[in-house]
Every structure is written in structure tokens, then in C-alpha cells.
Amino acid sequence: MNTAMKARTVKRHLRQGVKNIFRNGWMTVASIGAVTVTLLLVAAFLAVILNLSHMADKVENDVELKVLIDVTANADQIQELGNEIEKLDKVDSVVFSSKEDELNQLIKSMGEEGKSWKLFKQDNPLNPAYTVKAKNPQDTEPLAKQIEDLPHVHQVNYGKDVVNKLFDFLKYARVVGLILIVGLVFTAIFLISNTIKLTIMARSREIGIMKLVGATNGFIRWPFFIEGFLLGVLGSAIPIAVLMTGYHYLLKYVIQKVNLPFFELLPFNPFAWELSLLVLAIGAVIGVWGSVMSVRKFLKV
Amino acid sequence: MITMKDISKTYSNGVTALSGINVNIDQGEFVYIVGPSGAGKSSFIRLIYREVKPTSGQIVVANKDLSKLKERKVPYLRRDIGVVFQDFKLLPKLTIYENIAFAMEVIEQSPRIIRKRVMEVLELVDLKNKARSLPHELSGGEQQRVSIARAIVNHPKIVIADEPTGNLDPDTSWEIMRVFEEINSRGTTLIMATHSKEIVNTIKHRVIAIESGRIVRDEYRGEYGYEG
Numbered sequence: 334m335n336t337a338m339k340a341r342t343v344k345r346h347l348r349q350g351v352k353n354i355f356r357n358g359w360m361t362v363a364s365i366g367a368v369t370v371t372l373l374l375v376a377a378f379l380a381v382i383l384n385l386s387h388m389a390d391k392v393e394n395d396v397e398l399k400v401l402i403d404v405t406a407n408a409d410q411i412q413e414l415g416n417e418i419e420k421l422d423k424v425d426s427v428v429f430s431s432k433e434d435e436l437n438q439l440i441k442s443m444g445e446e447g448k449s450w451k452l453f454k455q456d457n458p459l460n461p462a463y464t465v466k467a468k469n470p471q472d473t474e475p476l477a478k479q480i481e482d483l484p485h486v487h488q489v490n491y492g493k494d495v496v497n498k499l500f501d502f503l504k505y506a507r508v509v510g511l512i513l514i515v516g517l518v519f520t521a522i523f524l525i526s527n528t529i530k531l532t533i534m535a536r537s538r539e540i541g542i543m544k545l546v547g548a549t550n551g552f553i554r555w556p557f558f559i560e561g562f563l564l565g566v567l568g569s570a571i572p573i574a575v576l577m578t579g580y581h582y583l584l585k586y587v588i589q590k591v592n593l594p595f596f597e598l599l600p601f602n603p604f605a606w607e608l609s610l611l612v613l614a615i616g617a618v619i620g621v622w623g624s625v626m627s628v629r630k631f632l633k634v
Numbered sequence: 635m636i637t638m639k640d641i642s643k644t645y646s647n648g649v650t651a652l653s654g655i656n657v658n659i660d661q662g663e664f665v666y667i668v669g670p671s672g673a674g675k676s677s678f679i680r681l682i683y684r685e686v687k688p689t690s691g692q693i694v695v696a697n698k699d700l701s702k703l704k705e706r707k708v709p710y711l712r713r714d715i716g717v718v719f720q721d722f723k724l725l726p727k728l729t730i731y732e733n734i735a736f737a738m739e740v741i742e743q744s745p746r747i748i749r750k751r752v753m754e755v756l757e758l759v760d761l762k763n764k765a766r767s768l769p770h771e772l773s774g775g776e777q778q779r780v781s782i783a784r785a786i787v788n789h790p791k792i793v794i795a796d797e798p799t800g801n802l803d804p805d806t807s808w809e810i811m812r813v814f815e816e817i818n819s820r821g822t823t824l825i826m827a828t829h830s831k832e833i834v835n836t837i838k839h840r841v842i843a844i845e846s847g848r849i850v851r852d853e854y855r856g857e858y859g860y861e862g
């Protein structure tokens with residue numbers, strides 16, 4: 334626009350845009366439906382990917398190693414192993430926990446279900462362990478290799494294994510998800526641009542007259558941009574509602590059932606809000622994009 | 635107000651509608667464009683408000699060189715020109731009042747000015763009592779007057795009419811000519827393509843005759859010069 338738009342002009346464009354939405358009936362419903370389906374998938378996909386990435390990040394920055402000690406090792410040997418580990422360059426701290434400590438920790442982490450583990454108090458199957466912290470996260474993997482070779486070490490557990498598997502999955506999921514979403518986004522854009530094409534056809538006379546009495550191109554285009562914007566925003570309403578309630582219940586119920594060390598979901602606030610905002614923005618962009626396309630193609634102003 | 639230098643127009647289908655057009659029309663003139671069908675009258679008129687661009691030559695309208703005029707400036711050129719169409723081009727779902735107000739909303743006039751001015755032009759074309767009617771409730775002559783009202787509502791410097799009386803009965807035609815005379819007497823340049831011998835020979839003005847895309851006659855207070 335050459336000059337700042339006057340308030341009454343903004344009002345006029347909004348009124349026209351809303352009118353167009355109602356005028357197009359089923360095409361409007363179809364476009365909003367397409368945006369809705371697209372955004373539902375976008376929201377689900379992003380919720381999964383972002384949470385997995387979050388977990389992966391967390392594990393990656395986890396500098397802890399768990400060194401399980403052979404059950405056959407005696408107290409001296411355990412002590413000696415501890416000293417040797419402490420002598421390694423990359424080690425920051427070493428903390429011992431007996432097999433009883435390990436069991437108590439396990440029972441505690443399992444909550445209600447953990448109670449059945451109390452039966453094992455007499456005949457504890459767990460290994461005593463050292464929890465070792467590396468000085469920096471990058472050293473976790475080589476350090477694990479070093480410790481594995483020490484005597485009386487049964488096994489060294491650390492996050493990297495899980496992370497690598499998670500990353501493999503993420504890579505795969507991202508590609509599949511993105512292809513799906515890009516396809517859906519374009520379908521939605523296509524439907525919206527067709528809906529707006531209908532408006533443009535219905536209004537070709539009006540547009541012609543507007544041009545002849547000196548309406549600027551911007552003035553003619555605005556109602557169509559608003560129509561597209563509204564289609565996109567309306568299409569994001571259901572996905573946002575589903576996302577908000579869905580994530581709320583996910584956090585409330587699922588998180589209590591799953592008790593893996595790295596399983597931690599992003600908190601509702603701000604994650605669900607931010608994702609909703611993103612979904613809204615994607616909806617708006619799809620809508621405006623669709624209208625820009627049809628305005629360019631069918632409105633040679 | 636309007637100057638054409640060596641204008642020619644060849645359409646994309648190869649038809650040359652105008653060639654070697656040199657003309658100067660001053661502010662406040664009233665000009666009839668006459669000539670047989672297909673002579674190039676409508677093409678001549680469409681050049682003025684930049685509906686078509688010339689193939690060669692220079693055209694200046696209201697101090698704007700149209701060959702140098704940027705696409706986004708065209709709307710501002712058109713605000714200086716009111717166009718009256720043979721087929722009226724009214725919006726069927728809007729009332730007479732709304733049809734005229736529409737032309738003012740488009741250029742973002744204030745509602746207060748719109749109300750005042752629309753009633754003013756409806757008065758001028760003698761249709762104040764039809765303000766709330768829809769176009770299809772009006773006769774052809776009345777609809778043509780509405781399209782005139784819309785053409786002049788934004789105080790254009792130039793009013794162009796392409797065969798405005800083509801389909802109207804003589805009485806209505808004279809009524810429309812009265813309105814044009816009135817607008818012209820207030821200083822608006824008026825250009826009108828017509829086939830009406832009676833009008834041209836009765837209300838004397840400058841006559842530009844076009845045949846096969848060339849100006850063959852240009853006379854002040856001229857005659858129609860064709861039969862029928």
C-alpha cells in the first residue's frame with residue numbers, strides 16, 4: 334500500500350473478507366477441513382518430535398555413567414575399583430551405592446508397583462554400582478570404554494546407546510512426517526486458493542468496476558487476503574483444542590505409567606502454548622499463501 | 635488535458651485499430667468522436683484511461699505521460715477520469731445509492747463526505763427519489779444516468795462516455811445530454827463516442843471523425859457527417 338490504510342478501510346476489508354467466507358458455503362467448509370486435518374497432523378508430529386528431541390538432548394548432556402560391579406567382587410576389590418576409576422583423567426566424581434541402595438532406589442522409582450520388588454530384599458539380584466560423572470559430556474563414551482576394561486566391572490550403562498537409537502528413530506520420523514506434512518500443507522493451500530478463486534469469479538464485475546473507478550491493487554486484494562487468513566485461522570481452532578486437552582491428559586496419565594530413566598515430557602506450560610501458537614501461525618500462513626496464489630493467478634489487477 | 639502524438643495501436647491478433655493519431659484536447663472541451671463501427675472509437679477512448687496501451691507514440695493525460703506511468707500509479711490516473719459505459723456496469727445487488735457510494739469508498743473517502751456528495755450527484759441526474767432502488771427496478775435511461783452519476787462523483791477532470799445513448803430512446807438521450815452539458819459547463823472535459831447524428835448536429839461541439847483507425851476530420855462546431 335502506498336499510504337497507511339484508514340481505519341474505516343480496514344473495517345471494510347474485514348467485513349468483505351467475512352462475507353466471502355459465508356458466501357462460499359461448502360468450499361469454505363472443505364478448505365477449513367483441509368487445514369484442520371493438516372494442522373492436527375502437524376501438531377501431533379511436532380509434539381512427538383519435540384519431546385523426543387528434548388529427551389535426546391537431556392540424555393546427551395547427561396554425564397553420568399553407571400558402572401555395575403560383578404556380584405562376586407569382595408569389599409576390597411570394590412574399593413580398589415573405586416580408586417582406579419577416580420584416578421582416570423576424565424572423571425569428575427565417583428559415588429558408590431550398595432546393592433541394597435540400588436534396590437531401594439528402584440522400589441522408590443516404581444511407586445505403587447515397586448512394592449512387589451520388596452520380596453527381593455532377602456535375595457537381592459541387583460549389582461552394587463558406582464555412579465561416575467565425566468568432567469564433560471563428550472567424554473562419556475570413551476570413559477565408558479575405559480572403565481569397561483577394568484577388573485570386576487560387570488557392565489557400564491550410559492545414555493549414549495539410548496540416544497543413538499532415539500536419534501535413528503528421530504531421523505526416520507522426521508523425514509516421513511515432513512513429507513506427509515508438506516503434502517498436506519500443499520493440499521490445504523490448493524483448496525484455499527480454489528475457494529478464493531470462487532470469490533474472485535463471483536466478484537469479477539465488482540473488481541472490474543473497482544479498477545475503473547481508481548481502486549489501488551492493494552485495496553482490491555485485501556479482502557481476499559483476509560478471507561484466506563480467516564480460513565487458515567478457523568482451521569487451526571480444532572487442532573489447538575485437541576492439542577491442549579490431549580497434551581494435558583497425556584501428562585496427567587501417561588507420564589505416571591511410564592518410568593524410564595530418560596522419559597521426561599516437556600511441561601504443559603510453556604510447551605503446549607507455544608505449540609498452539611505455532612499451529613495457529615502455520616494455519617494463518619497456509620491461508621494467506623493460498624489467497625496470495627489465487628489472487629496472483631486470477632486477479633490480474 | 636489530453637495529447638496524443640503519433641499514436642498507433644495494433645492488437646495482439648494483428649488488427650490495427652488506430653494509426654498516426656495526433657490530437658490535442660484542452661481542459662473543459664466537449665468532443666464528439668464519430669465514425670463507422672470498427673473505426674477505432676472505443677480503442678481511442680480506452681487509451682485515455684489506460685485500459686489499453688498504445689503500440690507506439692506518446693500520450694499525455696492530465697499531465698501524466700502514460701507510457702512512463704508505472705502500473706501502480708494507474709489507479710490514480712483513473713481517479714481523474716470518470717468513465718460511462720454503454721452497458722452501465724452497475725452492481726446488481728447494491729442500491730443506486732450504494733452503487734455510487736462504492737466509487738467513493740474505493741478511494742477511501744470519509745462517510746460524511748460520501749453521504750453529502752452522493753445525494754448531490756443523484757440530484758444532478760434527477761434520481762434522488764430512486765436512491766434506495768435496485769438497478770433492475772430502473773429503466774435503461776435511469777440506469778445510464780446512475781452510471782453517469784458514478785462517473786462524476788469523484789470530481790474527475792475528464793468524463794469519457796462510449797456510446798452512452800446507444801440503446802436509449804430519443805427522450806432519454808436528450809435527458810442524458812442535458813446532464814453532460816451541465817457537467818461540461820462546470821469545467822469538466824467531456825469526450826463522447828456516438829452514433830447519434832441528431833445529437834451531434836443539434837448540440838454543436840468539436841467533432842473528431844475516425845475512419846479505419848485514422849482521424850479524417852477534426853472540426854469545432856462540426857457536423858455528424860454520416861447518413862443515419
Ligand SMILES: Nc1ncnc2c1ncn2[C@@H]1O[C@H](COP(=O)(O)OP(=O)(O)O)[C@@H](O)[C@H]1O
Nearest residue numbers: 645647649651670671672673674675676677678
Ligand atoms: N481487444 C481487442 N482485441 C483485438 N481486436 C480488437 C479489440 N478491440 C477492438 N478490436 C478491433 O479493433 C478495431 C477497432 O475497434 P473499436 O475500437 O472497438 O472500434 P469502434 O468502437 O469504432 O467500433 C476493430 O477491427 C475491432 O475488431
Ligand SMILES: [Mg+2]
Nearest residue numbers: 675676677796
Ligand atoms: Mg465501440
